[in-house]
Amino acid sequence: MSSVSSRVEAVRCPGQLSGTVLVNLMIIRRPHGREFRLRPCDETNAIIRHVVAVIRERTGIELLCLVAMSNYWHLCVSDPEGRICEFTRDCHSVIARAVNTAHGDFENLWSAEQTSHVICAEPSDVIAKIAYCMANPVEARLVAHGKNWPGVRAALPAKPRVVRRPENFFAVKKTVARGPRWRLSSFRDRLGTRTSPMKS
Numbered sequence: 576m577s578s579v580s581s582r583v584e585a586v587r588c589p590g591q592l593s594g595t596v597l598v599n600l601m602i603i604r605r606p607h608g609r610e611f612r613l614r615p616c617d618e619t620n621a622i623i624r625h626v627v628a629v630i631r632e633r634t635g636i637e638l639l640c641l642v643a644m645s646n647y648w649h650l651c652v653s654d655p656e657g658r659i660c661e662f663t664r665d666c667h668s669v670i671a672r673a674v675n676t677a678h679g680d681f682e683n684l685w686s687a688e689q690t691s692h693v694i695c696a697e698p699s700d701v702i703a704k705i706a707y708c709m710a711n712p713v714e715a716r717l718v719a720h721g722k723n724w725p726g727v728r729a730a731l732p733a734k735p736r737v738v739r740r741p742e743n744f745f746a747v748k749k750t751v752a753r754g755p756r757w758r759l760s761s762f763r764d765r766l767g768t769r770t771s772p773m774k775s
Contacts, residue, residue: 640731
C-alpha cells in the first residue's frame, strides 16, 4: 500500500492516463483548523448523504465505506473509471458550500492541505481500511458502539436507500420521480473474495 503522492499513475485522473485498472482508495480530509465543522446533526448528515449519492452516480465511483466524524471524514471507494479526482473535487466543493449555508459560515470549510488518497493494493488492505474507518467513533471514545454514532456511518453490505434532497442550499424541484440512491458497492462481488459481513 502506498500513498497517491508516490504512485500518481495509479489514480488515473481524468484526461491524464488511460486503462481499466480498478483502483481502491481510502480518502481522508479535515476541515480548516481541525474545527468541528462536520459535527453530526440532521442537516449536516442529510447534506453529506445527498452530495455523495449524487456525485457517486455521476462519476461511477463505487462507495465501500463512509464515516463522517466532527473534524474529518473517511471514505473507502473503488474507482473503475479513473474519476476519483472529479469525485473528490465536487464532493468537497458542494459539501463546503452547503454546510456553510446551513450554519451561516463564510470561511473555508476544508483545510488547505492536500486530500489524502491512500491506495489499497490488496483486498486485505481494503478490508483493513474499512474496519479502521468504521471503528473511528469508538476508537475516539465518543460512543460505546459504532452504531450509536449520530453522524453518517455506513459500510457494505448495507442495502441501497433513496436519499432526499436537503432544503435551503439545494433547489427543490416540483416533481421528483426518484431521488439518488445511497448505494454501497459489494466488495465481495467486485473482487470475488470472501469477506466477513459488516453492519452499518
